[in-house]
Amino acid sequence: MEHTSDFSVHDRRMRAGDRIVQRIRVPGLRGLVNVLTMNEVVGVIDEPRCASFAYATTAQHDEIGQWSARLDWPDDRSLWLTVHSYGWPSVPWFMRAWGRRFQLHAHQRGITNFRLIIES
Secondary structure (H helix, E strand, O other): EEEEEHHHHHHHHHHOOOOEEEEEEEEEEEEEEEEEEEEEEEEEEEOOEEEEEEEEOOOOOOEEEEEEEEEEEOOOOOOEEEEEEEEOOOOOHHHHHHHHHHHHHHHHHHHHHHHHHHHH
8 A cells, every 4th residue: 555645745744634645456357456545634632642643534435434543652661552443345235245354454454564563
């Protein structure tokens, strides 16, 4: 997956209202197919011991839903990552089972990659 965003283009911190455009490559009948999606940042927390953001899908997305991640690091030197998401594929009824499996696999890959970054 590749992405660009308002905050990366303008080299600044993320804020509500920013858009994130993603290019996702998915398997198709003739090889990989590029899917373009867009999300909008709906909330940001930037506090001394807490960082968080949330985004919602837009009409230019192949899913309908919202996702948020929150990272807390209390004084006890622990680190807490909390991820909330809900959504469903916006595909025809006969493709929903496949779409949901693909969606869950993509979310699990994202969490695994985040863990690798934190643990390194």
